[in-house]
Amino acid sequence: MQRNRPIYLDNQATTPCDPRVVAAMRPYFEEMFGNPHSVEHALGREAEAAVARARDEVAALIGASAREIVFTSGATESNNLAIKGAARFAGRQGSPRRRVITLATEHKCVLEATRDLAAEGFEPVFLPVGADGRLDPEALGAALAVPTLLVSVMAANNETGVLQDIATIAACAHDAGALFHTDAAQAAGKIPLDVAEQGIDLLSISGHKLYGPKGVGALYVRHRPRVRLTPLFSGGGQERGLRSGTLPAPLIVGFGEACRLARLELADEAERLAALRDRLLSRLAAAVPGLRVNGSRAHRLPGNLNLAFPGMRAETLLAALPDLCLSTGSACSSAAVEPSYVLRAMGIPPDIAAGSLRIGIGRFTSAAEIDTAAAMLIAALVRRSEHQNA
Numbered sequence: 558m559q560r561n562r563p564i565y566l567d568n569q570a571t572t573p574c575d576p577r578v579v580a581a582m583r584p585y586f587e588e589m590f591g592n593p594h595s596v597e598h599a600l601g602r603e604a605e606a607a608v609a610r611a612r613d614e615v616a617a618l619i620g621a622s623a624r625e626i627v628f629t630s631g632a633t634e635s636n637n638l639a640i641k642g643a644a645r646f647a648g649r650q651g652s653p654r655r656r657v658i659t660l661a662t663e664h665k666c667v668l669e670a671t672r673d674l675a676a677e678g679f680e681p682v683f684l685p686v687g688a689d690g691r692l693d694p695e696a697l698g699a700a701l702a703v704p705t706l707l708v709s710v711m712a713a714n715n716e717t718g719v720l721q722d723i724a725t726i727a728a729c730a731h732d733a734g735a736l737f738h739t740d741a742a743q744a745a746g747k748i749p750l751d752v753a754e755q756g757i758d759l760l761s762i763s764g765h766k767l768y769g770p771k772g773v774g775a776l777y778v779r780h781r782p783r784v785r786l787t788p789l790f791s792g793g794g795q796e797r798g799l800r801s802g803t804l805p806a807p808l809i810v811g812f813g814e815a816c817r818l819a820r821l822e823l824a825d826e827a828e829r830l831a832a833l834r835d836r837l838l839s840r841l842a843a844a845v846p847g848l849r850v851n852g853s854r855a856h857r858l859p860g861n862l863n864l865a866f867p868g869m870r871a872e873t874l875l876a877a878l879p880d881l882c883l884s885t886g887s888a889c890s891s892a893a894v895e896p897s898y899v900l901r902a903m904g905i906p907p908d909i910a911a912g913s914l915r916i917g918i919g920r921f922t923s924a925a926e927i928d929t930a931a932a933m934l935i936a937a938l939v940r941r942s943e944h945q946n947a
Contacts, residue, residue: 564926564933565882568860568919569715569743574811575768575920581814582770585807593806594795604806611813618816619741619760620751621777627796628804628812631774632742633666634789635761636709638776638800639738640670642786643707643759644679649787654706654735658682660692661902662719663711667740671709679706689853690719690903694729701733708737712744716899716915717852718861720748727756736784742766742774746819747827747858752777758784762816764808768920769815773808776800826920830860833918833927838862840931845938851900851913860918863900865909869941874914877937881930884915 565573585607593608595601612623629635644657659671661683671681680703684696692710701708708730713720727737738759741750746767752760760777764770778784778799792801819826842848847867866874871885885897896910905913918927 563880563882564922564930566916566918566922566926566930567882567884568917568922569718569766569858569915570884570917571765571771572768572919573921574765574770575815575818577818578769578811578814582807582811585810589806591806593804594793607810608804608806611809611816614813614817614820615762615775616777618745618750618820619762619777620753621760622780624797625752625777625780627776627778627799628809629774629776629800630772631765632664632740632761632763634800635763635774635776636664636666636738636740637670638786638789639759639761639778640667640707640709641674641789642799643736643738643784644674644677645787646785647706648677648679652706654704656680656682656700656703656705657707657709658684658697658700658705658735659709660684660686660711662686662690662714662717662899663709664715664740664742667709667711686903688904689856690714690717690851690899691853691856692721692726694722694725697726697729701729701735705730705733705735708735709740710737711740711742712750713741713748713858713861714852714899715743716897717863717903718743718858719852720744720856720858722856723757724755727758731756743858746816746823747830747860749823752779764812764815767815767819770808770811773805773812775812827859830918830920830922833922833924834860834862834916836924837916837918837927837931838864840928841934844931844935849909851905851909852903860922862916862918863913864916865905865913866938867909867912869912869938871912871914873941874912874934874937877941878933881933885913 591600591604593604612626615626616623710726730737736758740761742763745762758779763774795801849865851863896907900910
């Protein structure tokens with residue numbers, strides 16, 4: 558990592574590409590540049606083999622088989638393919654199930670994909686969460702009283718880092734005859750995932766959230782019993798006919814390497830990140846009266862904190878910290894900056910939500926950076942308090 562650059566603590570937004578991933582990709586941009594679908598010649602077969610190896614690694618990360626992995630451009634596309642693809646296939650088969658259930662705290666692409674289905678005769682349902690950001694299985698059970706086609710619940714929230722009980726939620730969905738999809742973009746490579754053990758039918762992953770390249774991701778589509786989807790667009794029929802288009806071999810190679818590294822290093826990395834997270838929280842809590850952690854403390858990604866700073870607007874605090882890379886989780890428009898819809902859905906008052914920051918600690922974050930970041934945050938808060946009291 559370069560020196561004299563801002564301290565990067567926004568790893569839920571994106572992660573830097575691991576140098577080992579960059580090294581794995583580079584040959585496929587240069588001398589091994591063949592089209593993986595051009596199997597008539599050596600360069601094409603070479604690229605095809607590299608894609609196959611990467612597919613194996615993506616599958617291994619989540620306990621799937623290689624034939625269940627469909628490469629996409631990222632989690633947004635994967636989520637749309639899972640939700641719209643499942644609904645449209647069922648609709649064309651004459652299924653009477655029209656309900657699609659998700660949470661009010663899902664990523665925007667899941668919320669919008671689900672809303673879009675209303676125009677096609679489906680019934681979108683957006684369930685609330687508790688103050689800790691987690692779904693109450695009883696609320697899901699009540700919603701499933703109406704015949705349901707699909708339940709989509711993210712494994713780890715992109716703003717709060719809150720983890721859902723995926724196995725329990727999937728079991729509830731299956732008991733009601735519904736499919737279960739999870740957006741695992743934030744969870745994959747950070748917490749253990751096993752599609753068979755957790756009863757997952759469809760799962761979305763994004764390369765750039767686990768130290769791989771941007772522009773590539775995958776959708777796990779269960780093979781037995783088989784889940785069927787209608788493709789989002791037409792083309793040459795690549796990826797089992799579910800996602801047409803020439804596969805970007807260099808990006809897929811990098812994605813595969815990122816998944817391999819994540820699988821091998823997950824346990825040690827999670828322990829280290831949780832220790833850094835707790836170190837930062839301890840320092841801040843000791844110096845900032847009234848500091849609040851948004852979302853469950855027990856069920857949370859190892860490297861995530863979502864903190865509310867009392868009496869402070871998050872954008873004001875960020876403006877005073879040019880050498881820290883953090884985010885607010887706010888939805889920006891030309892008219893105003895509004896508190897995060899995720900925090901609002903958790904029942905957090907607007908003034909507290911408006912003073913909240915998301916902190917994402919990652920693979921390349923050092924203990925020294927955590928201590929420096931804590932000192933910078935505390936100093937900025939002290940300056941702001943002195944200014945207000947002057």
